[in-house]
Amino acid sequence: MAHPSTYQPASGIEKWLDARLPFPRVMHDQFLVFPTPRNLNYWWTFGGILTFMLAVQIATGIVLAMHYVPTAEGAFDSVEKIMRDVNWGWLLRYSHAVGASMFFLAVYIHSFRGLYYGSYKAPREVLWILGVVILLLMIATAFMGYSLVWGQMSFWAVTVITNLFSSLDSLIPGLGTTLVEWIWGGFAVGGPTLNRLYALHYLFPFVIAGVVILHIWALHVPGNNNPTGIDVKTERDVIPFHPYYTIKDGFALVLFLLLFAALLFYAPNLLGHADNYIPANPLQTPPHIVPEWYFLPFYAILRAIPNKLFGVIGLLGSIGILVFIPWLDTSRIRSTSYRPIYKWFFWLFVVTCLALGYLGSQAPDGWYLFFGRVFTIYYFAFFLLIMPIVGLIERPKKLPGSITQSVLGPEASRPAGTPAAPSEPVREGVA
Amino acid sequence: MTMTRLAVVAFLLALAIPGSALAEEAANGHGPAIEAQEWSFAPPFGGYNKGQLQRGYRVYKEVCANCHSMRLLSYRNLAEPSGPHFSPKAVETLAAQAQVTDGPDDKGQMFQRPGRPSDAFRSPFANDQAARAANNGALPPDLSVMAKARPGGPDYIYALLTGYHKAPPGFDLTQGMYYNTAFQGYQTAMPNPLVDGVVPYTDGTKPTVDNYAKDVSAFLMWTAEPKLEERHKIGARVMIFLLVFAVIMYLSKRAVWARLHRRDHTHTA
Numbered sequence: 001m002a003h004p005s006t007y008q009p010a011s012g013i014e015k016w017l018d019a020r021l022p023f024p025r026v027m028h029d030q031f032l033v034f035p036t037p038r039n040l041n042y043w044w045t046f047g048g049i050l051t052f053m054l055a056v057q058i059a060t061g062i063v064l065a066m067h068y069v070p071t072a073e074g075a076f077d078s079v080e081k082i083m084r085d086v087n088w089g090w091l092l093r094y095s096h097a098v099g100a101s102m103f104f105l106a107v108y109i110h111s112f113r114g115l116y117y118g119s120y121k122a123p124r125e126v127l128w129i130l131g132v133v134i135l136l137l138m139i140a141t142a143f144m145g146y147s148l149v150w151g152q153m154s155f156w157a158v159t160v161i162t163n164l165f166s167s168l169d170s171l172i173p174g175l176g177t178t179l180v181e182w183i184w185g186g187f188a189v190g191g192p193t194l195n196r197l198y199a200l201h202y203l204f205p206f207v208i209a210g211v212v213i214l215h216i217w218a219l220h221v222p223g224n225n226n227p228t229g230i231d232v233k234t235e236r237d238v239i240p241f242h243p244y245y246t247i248k249d250g251f252a253l254v255l256f257l258l259l260f261a262a263l264l265f266y267a268p269n270l271l272g273h274a275d276n277y278i279p280a281n282p283l284q285t286p287p288h289i290v291p292e293w294y295f296l297p298f299y300a301i302l303r304a305i306p307n308k309l310f311g312v313i314g315l316l317g318s319i320g321i322l323v324f325i326p327w328l329d330t331s332r333i334r335s336t337s338y339r340p341i342y343k344w345f346f347w348l349f350v351v352t353c354l355a356l357g358y359l360g361s362q363a364p365d366g367w368y369l370f371f372g373r374v375f376t377i378y379y380f381a382f383f384l385l386i387m388p389i390v391g392l393i394e395r396p397k398k399l400p401g402s403i404t405q406s407v408l409g410p411e412a413s414r415p416a417g418t419p420a421a422p423s424e425p426v427r428e429g430v431a
Numbered sequence: 432m433t434m435t436r437l438a439v440v441a442f443l444l445a446l447a448i449p450g451s452a453l454a455e456e457a458a459n460g461h462g463p464a465i466e467a468q469e470w471s472f473a474p475p476f477g478g479y480n481k482g483q484l485q486r487g488y489r490v491y492k493e494v495c496a497n498c499h500s501m502r503l504l505s506y507r508n509l510a511e512p513s514g515p516h517f518s519p520k521a522v523e524t525l526a527a528q529a530q531v532t533d534g535p536d537d538k539g540q541m542f543q544r545p546g547r548p549s550d551a552f553r554s555p556f557a558n559d560q561a562a563r564a565a566n567n568g569a570l571p572p573d574l575s576v577m578a579k580a581r582p583g584g585p586d587y588i589y590a591l592l593t594g595y596h597k598a599p600p601g602f603d604l605t606q607g608m609y610y611n612t613a614f615q616g617y618q619t620a621m622p623n624p625l626v627d628g629v630v631p632y633t634d635g636t637k638p639t640v641d642n643y644a645k646d647v648s649a650f651l652m653w654t655a656e657p658k659l660e661e662r663h664k665i666g667a668r669v670m671i672f673l674l675v676f677a678v679i680m681y682l683s684k685r686a687v688w689a690r691l692h693r694r695d696h697t698h699t700a
Binding site for chain 1 (some may be wrong): 681
């Protein structure tokens with residue numbers, strides 16, 4: 001949120017640096033005293049949690065890369081060597097694998113929070129779109145990372161997903177096949193494929209880190225949305241980020257780490273698939289090829305659509321459509337809490353995503369396929385029909401007069417003309 | 432608004448009815464049920480029973496190792512304190528029982544020598560083709576991470592090893608296959624490997640199929656997850672640390688936000 005700088009360089013060296021690269025000024029204005037709505041709930045703590053998880057994945061990943069062998073012959077055994085012979089290798093590898101799941105858990109909560117409170121609406125469209133870009137990059141990175149284990153599920157997941165491009169053959173004969181062979185670096189998934197997936201898996205997290213910086217930049221121009229969805233009106237509506245939200249985010253992070261640690265130390269393979277402990281075998285297809293849990297809803301959508309090319313379009317569209325939400329939602333207000341009709345459709349959408357996740361783990365026939373199709377239709381209808389129509393016909397509940405009133409009740413509004421002397425944000429913790 | 436609520440209720444009801452059909456289908460469609468056993472290494476505090484791992488190693492070596500390789504293990508691993516914890520002397524003896532191909536020597540010749548603790552477990556066959564040729568076309572899989580490579584893990588291995596029964600009348604058993612209640616499709620190319628008394632036990636444990644199956648399943652869990660004890664031990668410390676840290680963070684958070692509440696109070700008063 002645009003606010004006058006309050007940074008005071010104290011020492012000579014700070015003044016010298018401030019005139020050349022005002023990095024301490026940026027940190028002071030954007031991190032320490034940044035005016036943040038006072039009513040953010042715990043759903044707002046996942047941004048910090050995600051930043052932490054990205055750091056965990058990059059730190060553990062770099063060390064794992066020092067020991068990993070990206071060849072078809074050596075990959076599987078090198079992972080097991082990390083688990084057995086590298087100091088703390090088991091901790092690094094399980095942290096990285098379970099960390100991917102925790103990363104996705106956090107990013108999905110973060111996204112649903114943005115969806116519920118209308119955080120994509122003006123003036124935060126660019127912030128939201130950058131979030132979708134990060135989600136896409138995360139999906140690509142996680143997929144490539146899973147392939148590196150080079151177990152049966154790794155190998156066959158790569159085979160299934162890269163083969164999706166061959167559906168382009170139905171548009172221009174030969175185009176899909178050419179593209180797939182170009183991606184593979186050969187006529188089948190093999191060593192060259194693994195090697196390039198490894199190179200890109202190392203590159204993408206740094207691209208994510210770059211887009212995360214843009215995401216935070218785009219957040220700091222309009223400032224945070226908040227549970228009421230109404231704009232900041234007075235200085236009383238905001239508090240400095242530090243210490244109020246550093247401590248709140250910190251507490252939430254520790255709770256999140258408790259769940260992370262419980263999985264990591266007591267059930268590190270719970271979210272994985274037993275088949276991926278069988279070395280990749282191009283001659284033997286597993287009976288059920290199932291992606292990791294965080295891809296299951298998208299997998300269900302892919303398989304719900306009978307035509308291969310349209311299935312792929314549906315798969316990409318299910319994420320691509322998120323880019324257009326700021327313009328699909330016609331509601332005048334942001335927060336779903338004040339939208340009596342839309343609220344029902346929102347929670348039904350959450351149920352739909354969970355149901356698609358379950359259906360994605362089952363073989364696509366009989367009732368599973370039927371419900372896969374029902375929920376796929378609802379998934380797209382939610383964005384394309386419900387968001388535009390409900391926003392137009394719905395009459396929102398009465399919004400609170402201000403953020404401060406939503407916290408303290410209507411009596412918090414002082415009559416005009418009351419001295420406003422102590423109304424500036426508290427800054428005790430910053431001094 | 433009541434219309435929407437009605438519509439939602441109707442939709443959820445519509446889901447519930449075929450939902451029960453889905454659940455039934457799921458229960459039937461996923462192969463033989465594997466019974467959960469009690470293991471010493473169960474989370475959160477469990478560790479390996481050293482005696483059980485030593486017995487399990489004997490069963491593995493006398494029975495399983497005749498057909499199955501275990502290429503990710505070395506003899507030195509058998510001395511690990513969080514594993515079977517054989518004495519260094521015992522490991523040297525166990526390693527020396529295997530003949531290992533080494534070389535080339537100064538004349539460029541490969542030669543045979545007794546195994547050393549640093550050697551990898553000797554594989555029973557030179558390659559997969561040799562293994563298939565000796566086993567009626569079936570390939571005995573490597574056992575290093577077997578306890579993680581099948582749903583159910585050690586429970587599955589125990590169920591498989593104790594799951595050999597006479598095929599029920601009318602069951603279409605393929606020539607050269609064996610009926611097994613735990614195996615997918617109920618027939619496996621592996622003949623029943625365990626008979627009471629086939630491996631002598633010296634620690635007073637009864638040499639029964641049930642004990643063999645239990646001990647070798649535990650041993651295979653260790654080969655698949657050799658750092659399990661370390662993981663559980665560090666996990667307990669990390670959890671205690673995080674719990675205490677969470678309490679401290681919660682109290683700090685309340686203390687910091689109390690400033691804000693004080694300010695609001697002086698305002699409204």
